[in-house]
Amino acid sequence: MKWYALDKEYVNYLKQFDSIVPNIEYTGKLKCFLGIVFKSNDDISYFAPLTSYKPKFKTLKNDIDFFKIIGENNKIYGAIALNNMIPVPESEYKEVTKENLATLRQFENKRELRNYWKLLEKELKYIDQTFILNSAEKLFQFVENNPNSNLAQRCCDFQLLEEKCKEYTKMISTKSFQELEYDEIEEDCDEINI
Known part of the structure; x- marks a missing residue:
């Protein structure tokens, strides 16, 4: 498992x-998602949000x-909110790495960036991946x-979101095709000097 950044436009x-779908940005602070935590029968990948520690x-x-x-000494670093896991098409997520972290989230300085990366690494180390996947x-x-059920009421509507995920994927493909088609027409016009 790894940390991922999800496309803000897609999540919105x-x-x-x-309304249960989590916010992914708080004043320039990107929320990381753990993935892939589950794949549906339609082979759609699910990602679950990392939640900061609360008392x-x-x-x-x-x-x-x-x-x-x-972690060690029973220190709680945060949590993974599986009830808020969401389906995400492949085009709308990317792995968070040490190299791209600064482009995904605002930091006051390099020290804050280093410390946050160390925290992400530490949290990943303490996650019981088998427990997450099974759960x-x-x-x-x-x-x-x-x-x-009460449990379902505090979860995202997985079925609805999968439908919307598929619709979004079709919408993006259609948009990309239309843009490609327009670009080709423009190139053809340039070639014949129109």
Whole structure:
């Protein structure tokens, strides 16, 4: 598993249909997503948001929809909110690396950048990947089979978001094709001096 940055325009598109979809930017601070946590039957990849530490995490237990990132000396670094996992087409995510982090998020200085990268590495090290993968799949199945349950009510609407993910992919392909077609017409006109 790795950290990923999701396209803001795509996530805002999803937010139109489901208010539970998480914000991905807070005053220039990008939210990282863990991925790929699950692949649906339609081979759509799901990503789950990293959530910063909050004092209430001390009383919460790891569950099918929530995983605390706990390091040495039981220090809680943050959490993975599986209830907020979202489907993302391949064109709308990219891996967060040490080299591209500064282009994805604002930092006051290089020290802040280095410290944040170290934190991301540390958090990834403490994530139980098997637990995340198993929980994401179980959660998806549970919500699909029990859409009116309390658990489903605090989760993103996975089925709806998958439909919107597919629509977005078609919309982007159509737009790209139309742009390509326009560029080719423009080139043809240039060649015949129109």
